[in-house]
Amino acid sequence: MTVNPAMDQANSASTLALGSHQNLMQRSWILAIAAAAWLGVALLTALWADLSGTNWDYTGDLATVCAALAGVLAAAMFADLRFAHLRYAQALGPWMLVLALLVGAWEAVTAKLGLLPLPFFPPPQALLEVVIDDRVRLAEGVFASLRLLAGGYFLGAALGFVTGLAMGWSRAVGYWIHPVLRLIGPLPATAWLPLAFFVFPSSHSASTFLIALATGFPVTVLTWSGVASVNSTYYDIARTLGANQTFLILKVTIPASMPHVFVGLFMGLGNSFAVLVIAEMLGVKAGLGWYLQWAQGWAAYANMYAALLIMALIFSGLITLLFRLRDRLLAWQKGLVRW
């Protein structure tokens, strides 16, 4: 049998579920419209001359990028129709269409019509120019930010986890640490900034400390509350089955408190972003936060927008990673929030 799967599907769909067949066609049409819209943006960018007096070097490149995107979407549409359901591409379709309209409008009101004042509102090709021409500096910034963030975050998360565990497990540890945590915890980590830059030998170590502090507080509190809320019957059962203290901590307390710990890890990650950017702006001479500050000094707004966009993508990506890790470790839970 050399029946085309799409035909086969269409046949069965027409007899069994006309609705879903129409739905498939509709979704593919949205991909087609999105592809057409991006092609339109490419043509608009390439054929409509930039406002006279402006000199954008990357107008042609922007048109090429838009056309390439249109090509990818068209290919996805054909693949979707002929080979298989590309659910991901289908779901993306409406967003790609809206993005095309937004970029087209942005291009029109900036580079083509000049309705918005420069240098505050650069056209899309200016961002493209920054990403291409300043890629070395941006990459260095990304690397420096990630290095600082990773050092502080892992340090804070590890210390917070161990502290929270000890507080939940031992009454004596709880007695001594709880008041300190209550006093110091609510203080924003950034309040330590002037002192930290003065006390620590380098701005890098000072920032690592601050990020660790910002991460450590929520992780400690949530781990502690996770340990405190473990069902005591879990311990009774494990003890009658022959478990010793180490086994109880490693195999009962820690897995049972993981859902709480992850809430703390998410809160800590959000805090660590804030401290990272502020520390980079105020003291560390590297990273995306520093890049933002530097770009503002030169009134290089396109550089700022580009750096903000990259920052948003990286932070969102890191949160996605943490969600993936949680989904993997807590697969036994039901009703997990999806990111």
Next chain:
Amino acid sequence: MAERFGAVVVHTTGSESAVRADTLSVPGAALSIQDVSHRFELEATPLPVLEHVSLSVEPGEFVAILGPSGCGKSTLLRLVAGLDFPAAGVLSLNGQPINGPDASRIIVFQDPTLYPWRTVWSNVALGLEARGLLQSHRERVDDVLRLVGLASFATAYPRQLSGGMSQRAALARALVNDPKLLILDEPLGQLDSLTRIAMQRELVSLWQRVGFTALLVTHDVEEAVFLASRVIVLSERPARITAQVANARPYPRHRGDPHLSELRREIMGHLGLAESW
């Protein structure tokens, strides 16, 4: 006891043989409770829960404890499990004083309390893992899962199980350790009546095949009479033993057995509920 095991050897087949082989080397233990009293230390005044309770359970016996709600039945079981210590008196298993939890005395609660982050297999394996025996006894876990009819759910998570299946998994988690005494704290209390009837039959057949001593707390007179070879009746708090009723009916028993009905009537009388019969 010997006759019962003899019968088991004849009737069991195939996959149960491994369990049976272990079984013969692990008969039930004798439990002795001597003049045990216990109280809860509440704010100002201690609340007495058990008063001079003495009981001795023969190896392989199935003893059910009945009593009014909140009379201290579960407290007694926690003392036997070694999770709490009595204010006065001595508990011992095979002559050894009970001074802490031990894998020879395993408790199964009303709530199955499986560890939700572990698969059914890992839940059942927990006792062996905790005692460092898992590597050498992996096949024991598979055997016990077959014994309770959960072999095909080994990789499922507890949230995917029904109430009856969860309680079977909790039983398997206890049985894998070859307990000499199985302590059952209303293990079937949360199940619907049909599942409960099926599980009562399974419990009897497990007990007959494996040969542990069983100590069951229940609210259900019919359940006590159907399962146990002896029924202990406790008073209101503070609990004392008010009656002991031997039940010599052979297993497997039948719910419609008029002798069992007669025993139920007698026990209801001991509980002060004779007029409701």
